[in-house]
Each structure stands twice: as structure tokens, then as C-alpha cells.
Amino acid sequence: xxxxxxxxxxxxxxxxxxxxxxxxxxxxxxxxxxxxxxxxxxxxxxxxxxxxxxxxxxxxxxxxxxxxxxxxxxxxxxxxxxxxxxxxxxxxxxxxxxxxxxxxxxxxxxxxxxxxxxxxxxxxxxxxxxxxxxxxxxxxxxxxxxxxxxxxxxxxxxxxxxxxxxxxxxxxxxxxxxxxxxxxxxxxxxxxxxxxxxxxxxxxxxxxxxxxxxxxxxxxxxxxxxxxxxxxxxxxxxxxxxxxxxxxxxxxxxxxxxxxxxxxxxxxxxxxxxxxxxxxxxxxxxxxxxxxxxx
Numbered sequence: 001x002x003x004x005x006x007x008x009x010x011x012x013x014x015x016x017x018x019x020x021x022x023x024x025x026x027x028x029x030x031x032x033x034x035x036x037x038x039x040x041x042x043x044x045x046x047x048x049x050x051x052x053x054x055x056x057x058x059x060x061x062x063x064x065x066x067x068x069x070x071x072x073x074x075x076x077x078x079x080x081x082x083x084x085x086x087x088x089x090x091x092x093x094x095x096x097x098x099x100x101x102x103x104x105x106x107x108x109x110x111x112x113x114x115x116x117x118x119x120x121x122x123x124x125x126x127x128x129x130x131x132x133x134x135x136x137x138x139x140x141x142x143x144x145x146x147x148x149x150x151x152x153x154x155x156x157x158x159x160x161x162x163x164x165x166x167x168x169x170x171x172x173x174x175x176x177x178x179x180x181x182x183x184x185x186x187x188x189x190x191x192x193x194x195x196x197x198x199x200x201x202x203x204x205x206x207x208x209x210x211x212x213x214x215x216x217x218x219x220x221x222x223x224x225x226x227x228x229x230x231x232x233x234x235x236x237x238x239x240x241x242x243x244x245x246x247x248x249x250x251x252x253x254x255x256x257x258x259x260x261x262x263x264x265x266x267x268x269x270x271x272x273x274x275x276x277x278x279x280x281x282x283x284x285x286x287x288x289x290x291x292x293x294x295x
Contacts, residue, residue, distance in 0.1 A: 001285045006085050007078070016077035017051035020064045024293040031055035032066045032295070067295040069120040075113070079103050081285065083113050088275060088284045093252030093268070118267035121274040124291040128277075130173040131200040135207045135242040136214065138186055140165035141253055141260060166265050168249070169194050172242045177277040180245070182266045188213040207239055245276060 001009075010016045021029070029039050036057040051063050065071055070080055082103060087094045096111035103110070142165030169191065170180030179198045183190050191213040195206070205222040208214040210229075217223045224237045232238060249272045253260060260268055278284045 001085055001283045002089070003082060003085060006081050006285065010078050010081050012078065013050055013076055016081060017064060020068075020070075020077075020289070020293060021051070023290055024064055024295075029053055029064075031058060031060060032062055033060040034058040064293075069116050069292045075105075075109065079105070080113065081289075083110075084117055084288055085285050087114065087117055087271065088278070088288065090256075091248065091251075091275075093256040093271070095256045098256070115264070115267065118271045120288075120292055122267060122270040124288075124294070125270070125274060128177050128179050128198060129200055130171055130176065130179065130198055131203045132176065132205070133174045133207065133236075134171050134199055134204050135174065135239045136169075136171040136191075136195060137209060137239050137242045137246070138167060138169045138211075139246040139249070140167055141250065141265065142166055166260065166262060168265075168269055170242055170245065171195065171198060172245055174241055178242070178245050178273055180249070180269050180273055182269060186213065188216060192216060207237060209239060245272075248272060248276065 010019065028037055029041075030037055031039055031053075034055060034057055036055055038056040039053045040056065042052045042054055042061070051065075052061060053063070054061055065073070065077075070077060073080065083099055086099065086102060094114065096107055096114055099105065099110040099114060100107045105113075140163050142163070167183050167186050168180055169183050169186065170178060171194070172178040181194070183194070195201075195217065199206070201217075201221045205224065206214070206217050207224050207226065208217075210225055210227050214223070214225070226232065226234060226237050226239060233240065249269065252268065252272060257268065275284075278287060281287060
């Protein structure tokens with residue numbers, strides 16, 4: 001759903017609330033505090049009163065946004081919907097400064113909205129089990145060291161394993177979804193736990209590079225290794241699919257954000273996974289809103 005369609009479908013606060021109420025309650029409002037259906041809509045006679053209900057049993061006041069990603073917000077829901085559409089349609093990610101300019105927001109407000117949306121992507125994503133031909137690999141996110149002033153003092157930047165950059169391990173099902181997560185240390189045990197958690201080992205074939213941490217899977221499943229020091233493709237044996245996902249992840253870092261703090265890196269990784277896994281859906285916004293209303 002593009003921005004014009006979002007604005008046409010949700011022109012004001014009331015239309016946004018009506019949509020969320022249909023998704024969450026399906027015509028029967030329920031008190032989120034006590035579960036009672038003996039509720040009544042408040043008279044809409046003030047700012048922030050639109051869509052507010054009173055519960056006759058526990059005497060609580062609530063909105064349909066209670067306990068959701070929109071909980072307690074004073075920002076118009078239309079701007080939230082537009083922000084969600086922008087982040088879902090941005091192939092290389094969206095910075096808070098860009099969102100600030102697009103929606104006429106304060107930069108800190110824009111960052112708050114984006115962080116909440118990314119956290120929702122993490123919390124509402126169902127566990128994924130990959131099956132079939134699986135490509136597994138790891139990548140490293142972070143800045144390059146500053147170059148020395150004199151050309152003769154410059155040293156090539158350390159790349160790949162052994163750097164101090166943030167490590168991300170991932171696996172993708174060819175023609176299917178991707179799973180990636182940040183890890184503190186890349187070890188054989190880390191790799192084993194990750195693959196066992198997300199891959200149906202009995203029904204899958206694993207494609208990796210020559211990293212020794214993947215050797216243990218030869219005794220568990222069919223395992224093909226491509227030696228990148230010699231070639232990148234040998235028939236159907238390659239890791240180009242997961243490498244393509246890494247390029248999207250790094251483009252978001254390099255082209256938009258330029259820096260990820262360690263604490264928030266998992267959210268940025270989850271965002272790229274969510275967008276990648278839903279890129280073929282006709283309306284990702286609707287899926288996101290439906291998931292966000294499941295509390």
C-alpha cells in the first residue's frame with residue numbers, strides 16, 4: 001500500500017480507530033483490563049477522547065490501542081500508518097531524519113516511532129522453521145577504521161572473521177524466508193544452536209562456505225560446502241541468496257543509518273528480515289496492523 005492509498009483509506013483519526021477496532025474486536029468491544037463486554041463509548045467532547053471507552057464493571061477507561069504498539073501515543077494514527085508504510089516500502093531502510101522530514105515530526109519523535117515499529121516486528125514475528133535448500137552464512141556490521149593522513153601509513157581494513165564489528169548469523173530458504181540474529185561470539189556451539197532452532201534438519205540440505213563451525217552438520221544432514229577462495233558457484237552449490245540479503249542489510253547501514261549502537265542492532269536486523277520475508281505481499285501494512293492488534 002503506497003502513501004496515497006494510505007491517506008485515502010485513513011483520512012483522519014476516526015477512520016484509523018474504526019479500522020483498529022474492527023481488527024481487534026470485530027464489532028464487540030472488550031475491556032482489556034477485566035475482559036468485560038459491558039462497556040460504552042465515551043462522549044467525544046475533547047482532545048484525545050475519540051475512541052475512548054468506559055468499562056461498567058471495573059470502571060476503567062481504555063482505547064483500542066491499549067497494550068499495542070500505539071499505546072499511549074499522542075501522535076495522530078494516520079502518521080503512524082504512514083510511518084509503517086514508509087519503513088515497509090524502503091528497500092534500504094529509513095532514517096529518523098528522513099521520517100522527520102516526510103511527516104513533519106520532531107527527530108526524537110520520529111526515532112521513537114521507528115524504534116517502536118522495529119520492536120513490534122521482533123515481538124509479533126512468528127517462529128520461522130526453514131526447510132529445503134538452506135543457505136547459512138554470517139556477516140559483520142560496523143564502521144571502517146579511520147585512514148591515516150599519510151598514504152604510506154595506511155593499512156588495509158580488517159574484514160570478515162576476527163574483526164571487532166558486530167556479528168550477525170543468518171540462514172535463508174531458497175525461494176523462501178530468511179532468519180538472522182546478532183551473536184556475541186561466533187563459535188561452533190553458537191552456529192549449532194542457531195541452525196537447530198530454525199531449520200528442519202531432517203528435511204533440509206545445508207549450503208555454507210568453508211568455515212569450520214559448519215563441519216559438524218555433515219553428520220546430521222546433507223551438507224554442501226563452497227570454497228570461496230576458489231569459486232563462488234558450482235552448479236546449484238552456492239550461498240548467493242544469503243549474500244544478497246547481507247547486501248541489503250549493509251546497504252541500510254551504509255546508505256541510511258551509518259551507525260548502529262550495539263543495543264539496537266537486533267532491531268535493525270529484525271526490520272530487514274521482516275521486510276524481506278513480506279516483500280511479495282500485496283499489502284504488508286494490513287498484515288502488520290493485524291499482528292499489532294493481537295494482544
